[in-house]
Amino acid sequence: MGIHQSELDKRMEHFRSGCIKAGLKLTQQRLEIFKALAARDDHPDAEALFSSLRSHMPTLSLDTVYRTLWLLNDLGLINTLGPRRESIRFDANLRQHHHFVCLRCGLTRDFESDLLNELPIPEDAHAMGKVLASQVELRGICDSCSQIEAL
Ligand SMILES: [Zn+2]
Ligand SMILES: [Zn+2]
Structure with a gap:
């Protein structure tokens, strides 16, 4: 890590x-x-x-x-x-990036994606206030938790 x-x-x-x-x-x-x-x-x-x-x-x-x-x-x-x-x-990662979050152990890892950086912001969200940044959070089960569960 x-x-x-x-x-x-x-x-x-x-x-x-x-x-x-x-x-x-x-x-x-x-x-x-x-x-x-x-x-x-x-x-x-x-x-x-x-x-x-x-x-x-x-x-x-x-x-x-x-x-x-x-x-x-x-x-x-x-x-x-x-x-x-x-x-x-x-x-401490200040570059635009996104997160993978493991729902079992809480592990949170960074990844970068030009595609996600340019995700269109829905009208509804604009109506809530000025959007300064967007960050995608993917939720799932990390590899080590998957291995434990497979045992
Ligand atoms: Zn995990
Ligand atoms: Zn991060």
Whole structure:
């Protein structure tokens, strides 16, 4: 569930310049939290990020992780995947992309599609307000859940 080093470098570069533009101090803690998110493609929630960071950042608190993620979200440096029943998931992929969501384990993976990027917006949706972006969510059963169910 890692991403390519070149993509990570791009995300880190964008993050650094975004922080400078926003006048946000680039603390080690913010850098580490963003990097932990940017290195993953599984759209973790704050708890999952916290537990992956705790081992090398013993003074970090879950509250700090939450506050940092919401701050970065407010600045447009990361996205959320919208309200879910249990927890909000965060996304460091700012390019237009779409999601495959596993209904069993909640795995959420990115994919890109020019066709879906240009999906026509229905009149009804335009009537609800100004459309700024569209993102398709495909729901299904991921490969590993399919394998477990086949056993
Ligand atoms: Zn699954
Ligand atoms: Zn995503």
